[in-house]
Amino acid sequence: MSQTAVKSQTQLDLLSLALGSGTLDDVRRMLSDMPAADVAYLLESSPPKHRHVLRKMLDDELAGEVINELSEDLQADFLGRMDAEEVAQITEGLDDDDVADILQQLPDRITNEVLDSMNQQDRARLEQVMQHADDTAGGLMNTDTITIRADLTLDVVLRYLRRHEEIPEMTDNLIVVTRNDRYIGLLPLRTLLVADPAVSVREMMITDQEPIPATLPDDNVARLFERNDWVSAPVVDDNGKLLGRITIDDVVDVIREDADHSLMSMAGLDEDEDTFAPIRRTAPRRAMWLGINLVTAFIAASFINLFQGTIEKVVALAVLMPIVASMGGIAGTQTLTVLVRGMALGQVTATNQGWLINREFAIGLLNGVTWAGVVAIAASVWFEDWTLGLVIACAMVINLVTAGLTGAALPLLLRRMNIDPALAGGVVLTTVTDVVGFVSFLGLATVFYG
C-alpha cells in the first residue's frame, strides 16, 4: 500500500484508539489539520458513539464542508439537531447546489428561516437553484460562472480575467453568451493560453458542445459527462438562456450513487444506507423487506401444499425440490442483473429488447438441458430411482427457461410500469422461479407416481 492510502487508514485507526481511550485533545489536534473530505470519511467509517464525539469537535466552517461531503443519511442525522441559525452559519461558503441540497432535506419552516437570514442576492441565487428538482441538471448546477461575449479579443478577455480575485474551481472553459445571456459556445482556458491574443473569441470558441437543459435527469447528465470526458458543462433553460454550470465533482457523486443504487436495491436496501447506521434505524427498514419476502415465501409454500399427497408417497421429492427452485433463482438473478445494469447504462431500448429476451430464452434452454442431465444422473443414483431422475430433469429445463424469460422480460415490464426493476425485480423473480420450480417438479412427480 502507498503512503497516502496508508496515511488515512492509519489516521482512522489512531483516531478510533484515541476516541476509545478518551484522550480527546489528541483527537482535536488530529482533526484540526485534516481536509473536510477526510473528516467526512472518518465519520462515515465510525460507529455512532464515536461520531457523536467527533461531531462536537468541528468548528462551524469545517462542519459545513464536512456535512457537504457526507452521504444523505448522515447529513440528515447532523442537520436534525440544528436550528436555522446554525444551518445558516455552517452553509456559508458552500456552493449554491450544495446549499440547495442541504436545505431541501430540512423541514420547510427551517428552510424559510435560513433563506430569510440571507441577503437579497444570495437568496435569489439559491431560490433559482432550488426551483429545480434535486435529481435534474438544474439541481446539480451551481451559478458561479465566468461569462464573456463573442466579439471581444482574447487579449481583452485575459485582462478581464486579471480583474478577478480568483476564478471558480473546476473552470476549464469560459462561457460565451449573447447580450441576453443566451448560450453560444465555450472558450477553453487551454485555448486562451496559447492562441494569438489579437483574435476574437468568436474565432476561437467551440460551438459543438451542446448545453444541458435544466430539466435533464441527473443520470443522463452523468452519461453525457462520461461519454464526452467533460470537466464542466453549461446548463440552460428552455429558451437557451444560461443558468449555471455543472462540474465533474458533482457528476462523480451521481455516477457512484447510480451504480450503488442497483447493488443496494437488489438487496432491498437504499443506496444512501449508512454502513454504520444504528440498530434502531436499520432494523425496521430491513424488517419491512423481510416481511415482503415472507409473503412471497408463503405463496410458494402454498403451492407445495397442493402436493402433500405426492410427497407423503415419495419423500425424496421433499429432499430434491429445493434444488430445482434454487437453480431457477440463480439463473434468473443472473439474467436480471445483466438487464438491470444494461438499463442503468441506457443500453436497453425498444429495438434491442426482443433480441435480449430471445437470447435469454436460448441460454436458459441450453443450460437447463446441460445441468438437467447431470442432476438426473445424480438424483437417480442417489435414490436408485430413474423416474425421479427423469422428473427432476424435466422440471430443471422448465424452470431455467422460465428463469431466463422472466429475468429478461420482467425488468422491461416493470420499467414500463414505472417500478424500479432493481428493487422489485428480485422479489417477483424468485417468487416466479420458486412457484414454477415446485409446481413443475411436484406436478410431474404426481403424474409419474400417481
Place this chain on the structure above:
Amino acid sequence: MSQTAVKSQTQLDLLSLALGSGTLDDVRRMLSDMPAADVAYLLESSPPKHRHVLRKMLDDELAGEVINELSEDLQADFLGRMDAEEVAQITEGLDDDDVADILQQLPDRITNEVLDSMNQQDRARLEQVMQHADDTAGGLMNTDTITIRADLTLDVVLRYLRRHEEIPEMTDNLIVVTRNDRYIGLLPLRTLLVADPAVSVREMMITDQEPIPATLPDDNVARLFERNDWVSAPVVDDNGKLLGRITIDDVVDVIREDADHSLMSMAGLDEDEDTFAPIRRTAPRRAMWLGINLVTAFIAASFINLFQGTIEKVVALAVLMPIVASMGGIAGTQTLTVLVRGMALGQVTATNQGWLINREFAIGLLNGVTWAGVVAIAASVWFEDWTLGLVIACAMVINLVTAGLTGAALPLLLRRMNIDPALAGGVVLTTVTDVVGFVSFLGLATVFYG
C-alpha cells in the same frame, strides 16, 4: 426527456432500423458525423449482427477512438480480428495509457510487432507506461504533462505556454519540478490567469497536494480523486520523480467499474460482461456459475435427507421448510451487501468490524423474533398445530441470527484469505443459511414430534 438524451436514443433507434432494413448508405452517413463515444455506445447497445455491420464502416482514425471507449469484452472482440499493422494504425493518436491498455490485451507476439513499428521515442514512452500493472496508478497515467521550474516568473511561464501549439486536454495545473524532474508542487491555470505576472512560480504554487505513487491500486486512486475533487493529479516513482499524470476521465471509468464489480460479482458475472454478448460466449460462463450453485444445492439437500423419517410423519414440514431457508438467505444477503459496499468504499477496518458484527447479530435477533411470531401464528393456524408454530419460530430466530453473523463475518474472513467477497460471499452464505435453516427446522421437529 431532453433533446440531447432523446437525440442519441433516436439515433440508436434509427440506426437499428437502418441496419435492419439494409439501407447502409444511411448508416454510413449517420456514423460520419457522430463522436467516437456515441459510436461506441451504439456498438455496446447493438446485438452482434448489427455490430458486425457497424464495425466495417469505421475508418482507421475513428476506429481507434471507438475501440478506446469500448468495454474490455468488446475491445477484445474487435482486436482479435486485427493484425499488428492494423493495430498500429488505429492506435495512432490515442493517449499512452489507452494504447497500453489495448496492447496489454493482445498476444505478446502482436504487441511486440506493434512496438517495433513505432519510432524510438513513442516506444520508450509506451514501454514506461506498460511497466505498470493495468490496475495501478502507473497504468492509469499518461505522460503528456507540462512541467515548469519553480524559479520562473509567471510572466515567463505565460510566454513559455504560448510557444506550445496546444495544451493537453484536462490540464488544470502545470506541474512544478526540480532540475532532476522531482515533483515539488502544482501551479493551477486559474492562478496563473489572475496572479501578478511578476511573481515567481514558487510563491504561487500549491504544495499540499501529495503526488500519487505509481504503485497505488486504482481503487485507492479513485477514492483520492473523489475525496479531493481533483481533475488531474501527478504520479511519481519511489524517488519522487515525476512519471506522468492521471486525469479524471480515466478515474471515472475506474469508479464505474468498481461499483459495477460488486453488483455483477454477486450474481457471478464479470463487470466487463457485454450486455449483448452472443450466446456461445455467455452460456458457458453462466453454466459454470450454475454448476457451483448446484453443488451447494446438493449439499443442502443432503441435510434434508437426514430427516426423511420426520418429513414422512409430518408432511407439513416439507411445505414450510423453504420459508425458513429463504428468509435466512434474504436477511444474510442484506448484511452481505452492506458489508461488500462498505468494503468497496474503504469504510470497513480492523477497528470497526467488531462493531458491525455485533450490530448484525442484534438486528438478526430482533428481526428474527419479530417475524418468528408472525410466522408461528400463520403456520399454527394454517395446519392447526401449535407445535409446528413453535418449531418454525425457533428455527427462524436461529437462522436469522446465523444469517446476520455469517453475512457480516464471512466477507471479512474472505477478504483476509484474498478471496473476493462480492463473488464468493453469496454462494457460501446461502449454503450456510440453507443448511442451518433446514437442519434447525427439521431437527427441532424431530425432537418435538419424535
